[in-house]
Amino acid sequence: MRAPGVVHHGTRRRRAAFRRAVWSGAEVLVTVGVVLLLLVAHQLWWTNRQARHSAERKVQALEREWGTPDPEASGTSGVSGSDADATGAGKAGGAGGSGGGESAGRSAGRDSLSGAAADGGRQQPRWSQAYAVLGIPRLSLRVPVAEGVSKANVLNKGYVGHYKGTQQPGRPGNFALAGHRNTHGEPFRYLPRLRRGDTITVETKTAxxxxxxxxxxxxxxxxxxxxxxxxxxxxxxxxYGYTRPGYYITLTTCTPEYTSRYRMAVWGKLTSMRPR
Incomplete structure (x- = not known):
């Protein structure tokens, strides 16, 4: 008959220490998992909620500052008929081809767009100042435009940022903007949905x-x-792009989603303006 095994105190202590280590490790993993989930929720939900609310309030504040537009204001000054064809609004042309894009340079200086430079003489916006509202009907988007592309002071507020050194709206040249595609309001998340012929509006205090x-x-x-x-x-x-001067707008954002490795760009051309 075999004698029962003897369990020494040292063995019991080792087993207890092992169980404590396993338990502590499990607690650490659970804690790390919860923290990661909270961070993801903060980035994908809370920052969007906060930024969108901030952007909506700023749009409302700008509209109050500018006052309600007068519906009886003078009619639209823009491109129509042959002019629309010349700017490419009514003429097809592939990316990088000549077509309507090349004609934009010839039509840019026409009298029909001379009033579009109305804002050009006003004082340059201050750094991080919201001074315009970008509207994209296809995306149901209305978002403030601020000077500069600072993450902390512009983009992370849910605003769209104006690249320093590019033109202001309505001026000959390129009015270039950047916006987040994911998190912090993600105003440009659905930018790939835009198609040729879609409209983009830029509202300022005067036009x-x-x-x-x-x-x-x-x-x-x-x-x-x-x-x-x-x-x-x-x-x-x-x-991809143009070879002649014109009145352009450029919208840029990161791609693919949830990365910042590459950029995408959507280009448009000025087709009309009206005073507020």
Whole structure:
């Protein structure tokens, strides 16, 4: 008959220590998991909620500051008939091709757009100042435009930022903007949904400018500064862009979603303006 095994105190202590270590490790893993879930919830839900609320309030504040537009204001000054064809609003042209895009340079100086420079003489907006409202009907979007592309002071508030050194709305050249695609209000999340012919409005204190989407560059390098030059043209994919001066708008954001590795750009051309 075999004698029962003897369990020494040292063995029991080792087993107890092992159980404590396993339990402590499990607690740490659970805690880390909860913290990660909270961080994800903060980034994907809370920052969006806060930024959208901030952006909506700023849009309302700007509208109160500007006052209600007069519906009897003088009629729209813009491009119509042959002019619309010349700016590309009514003429097809692939990305990088000549077509209507090349004609934009010829029509940009016409008298029909001379009033579009009304805001150009006003004082330059202060850094991080919200001074315009960007509207994109297809995306049901109305968002403030602020000077600069600072994350902390502009983009993370849910605003769209104006690239320093690019033109102001309605001026000849390129009015270039940046916005988050994910988190912090994500105003440009659905930018890929824009199609040629969609309208983009930019409202300021004195005028409302309407641009028409013309071309899209679905992906390029984050360092492709050509897309925001006065005559926008990709330096990475030169077949995308323009070759002649005009009145352009550029919307840029990160791509693919939830990354910042690449950029996409949507270009449009000024087709009309009206005073507020």
């Amino acid at each position: 409302v400018y309407t641009y028409t989407v013309d071309r899209t560059l679905s992906q390029t390098s984050a360092r492709d500064v050509g897309v925001i030059r006065p005559v926008p043209r990709s330096t990475v994919r030169p077949s």
